[in-house]
Amino acid sequence: MTQPFFLGSEIYRGSSYGKWHPLRVPRVSTVMDLSRAMGWIAPGQYLNSPRAKPAALHVWHTPDYIAALQQAEADQAVSDAVRDRHGLGTISNPIYPEMFRRPATAAGASLLAGELLRDVGTVYHPGGGTHHGMPDRAGGFCYLNDPVLAMLSLRRNGARRIAYVDIDAHHSDGVQVGFAGDPDALLISVHEDRRWPFTGPLDDDGGGNCLNLPVPRAFNDTEMALIRDALILPAVARFRPDAIVVQCGADAVTEDPLSRLELSNNAHWDVVRGLMALGAPRLLVLGGGGYNPWSVGRLWAGVWATLNGHSIPDRVPDEAEAVLRALTWEGARAGRNPPEHWFTTLRDPARPGSIRRAIHDAIGTLVTRPAALGLPR
Numbered sequence: 529m530t531q532p533f534f535l536g537s538e539i540y541r542g543s544s545y546g547k548w549h550p551l552r553v554p555r556v557s558t559v560m561d562l563s564r565a566m567g568w569i570a571p572g573q574y575l576n577s578p579r580a581k582p583a584a585l586h587v588w589h590t591p592d593y594i595a596a597l598q599q600a601e602a603d604q605a606v607s608d609a610v611r612d613r614h615g616l617g618t619i620s621n622p623i624y625p626e627m628f629r630r631p632a633t634a635a636g637a638s639l640l641a642g643e644l645l646r647d648v649g650t651v652y653h654p655g656g657g658t659h660h661g662m663p664d665r666a667g668g669f670c671y672l673n674d675p676v677l678a679m680l681s682l683r684r685n686g687a688r689r690i691a692y693v694d695i696d697a698h699h700s701d702g703v704q705v706g707f708a709g710d711p712d713a714l715l716i717s718v719h720e721d722r723r724w725p726f727t728g729p730l731d732d733d734g735g736g737n738c739l740n741l742p743v744p745r746a747f748n749d750t751e752m753a754l755i756r757d758a759l760i761l762p763a764v765a766r767f768r769p770d771a772i773v774v775q776c777g778a779d780a781v782t783e784d785p786l787s788r789l790e791l792s793n794n795a796h797w798d799v800v801r802g803l804m805a806l807g808a809p810r811l812l813v814l815g816g817g818g819y820n821p822w823s824v825g826r827l828w829a830g831v832w833a834t835l836n837g838h839s840i841p842d843r844v845p846d847e848a849e850a851v852l853r854a855l856t857w858e859g860a861r862a863g864r865n866p867p868e869h870w871f872t873t874l875r876d877p878a879r880p881g882s883i884r885r886a887i888h889d890a891i892g893t894l895v896t897r898p899a900a901l902g903l904p905r
Contacts (some may be wrong), residue, residue: 532650532835534569535637536560537577540655543626550786550819551669553857556655558825559815562874563832565847575644577637577655579629580677584639588676588706593664597671601628614665621666631671634658638674638814642681645771645810650835653678654828657775657816659700660725668698668725675775676706678812679713687771687810688712689905691764694719695752695799696777696816697787699728699740703775709735711903714767716760718743718752720780720787730890737903739763739894745788747780748881752795758891759900761802766902772808774800776831777816778824782879785860786819792876793827797834804835811835820862821855822870830874843872 540556563569582594596614600606604625606617617623634655641651659675660668679690691714692707694700699719704727707713714737717728721742728740741755764772776796780789800813813831818824833840844852852871857863894900 530649531570531573532652533644534563534574534832535577535641535651535653535655536574537633537637537655539626539630539633543630545624545669546622548859549622553819553821554855555818555821555824556815558821558851558855559654559828559832561851562825562829562848565851566829566833566844568833568836568838575640577633578640580632580636580639585632585635585672585677587680588663589672590664598628601626616666620669621671627671631658631674635672635674635677638678639681641678641812642685645682645687645812646685648809650811652813652832652835654815656814657696657777659694659696659775659816660698660702662702662705667702670702673702673706675700675703675773675814678814679707679773682771682773682810682812689767689770690773691767691769692716692773692775693760693764693799693803694775694777695780695796696775697779697784697789698723698777698817699725700775701725701727704728704734704738708738710737713737714763714769714899714903715739716763717741718755720745720747720789723787730893733897733899737899739897739899741890741894743789744884744886746881747789747791748879749792749795750880751883751887752791753798754883754887755891756799756802759894760799761806763900764803765806766900768905769808771810771812772803772806774803774811774813775816776800776813776828778818778827779816781823781827781876783820783823783862784818786817790879790881792879793823793830794876794878796827797830800831800834821857822852822866825852825855826870826874840874844874
């Protein structure tokens with residue numbers, strides 16, 4: 529088995545969407561630092577993410593939009609017309625110094641991932657997962673859509689059938705726009721009901737290849753385990769993909785400020801572990817949402833451990849604890865007096881619970897869909 533690759537970049541260190549934006553917190557740099565402090569990055573595993581050139585982005589994004597995004601970074605301002613047309617310079621998608629270079633780096637890593645997975649292997653790209661970007665418009669903190677670009681790159685490099693599994697708290701609207709109705713793409717999204725972008729209802733099958741499962745508030749580990757075992761893993765196995773892409777957003781855990789779900793990070797690691805066990809020749813795991821610097825850093829470091837088969841200790845070594853103690857979360861109540869386990873552990877306590885009727889009913893509806901029964905090859 530080849531060692532997984534970790535795609536990272538120093539552009540994320542110190543880059544912020546602004547003082548009051550949810551993406552003011554360090555995320556990718558924390559995962560890089562934690563993984564190194566844990567001794568989990570072997571020589572040759574870490575690769576620096578290239579920045580995608582504008583022409584490479586035109587495979588899905590419009591040239592006018594990419595030009596507008598570059599110009600917005602250069603000018604650090606946009607006109608009202610550009611704001612209205614492309615969604616740039618809004619509260620969600622603000623003007624900030626690296627607003628083209630940072631997403632272009634994430635996109636470059638996703639394009640590279642497709643090349644690295646030409647034959648077989650595993651790639652981890654925690655800076656990816658910007659699943660709300662549209663061809664000509666920013667949305668939901670996402671200026672580009674690197675999951676779509678990754679899937680197109682995988683296709684160019686020989687992976688025809690791709691299963692995309694998204695466990696972010698928010699529906700993967702941009703990815704569905706990119707691949708709805710494609711019989712060689714299975715799209716599964718488990719997301720909080722009645723939360724932005726307010727898409728992905730249970731009855732939206734995206735033209736036959738999408739399984740959308742909106743879940744209620746207080747969604748727990750036991751409920752996710754049932755969805756994993758009764759829906760996600762059987763559907764992906766029946767699809768027999770050439771590649772699996774996982775968007776592993778960290779915003780569905782209890783401590784995240786932008787959802788009302790109650791998962792522990794164990795739930796995410798178990799989904800990744802289950803998909804690994806299916807034995808698809810190519811696996812790409814992306815980041816996504818996550819707005820508490822401790823919970824996202826701990827969760828994504830644990831994803832990297834899972835991909836490598838590393839055991840996660842009950843207490844992290846001093847070097848990793850120093851990384852966690854150095855984090856700050858300005859402007860957030862939870863950042864004023866963080867609990868001790870945010871500094872000393874990676875694994876959350878499990879958050880089990882009862883399985884509500886709404887979860888049983890939703891699974892019962894979806895497992896009868898053609899997408900869950902195996903789209904034709």
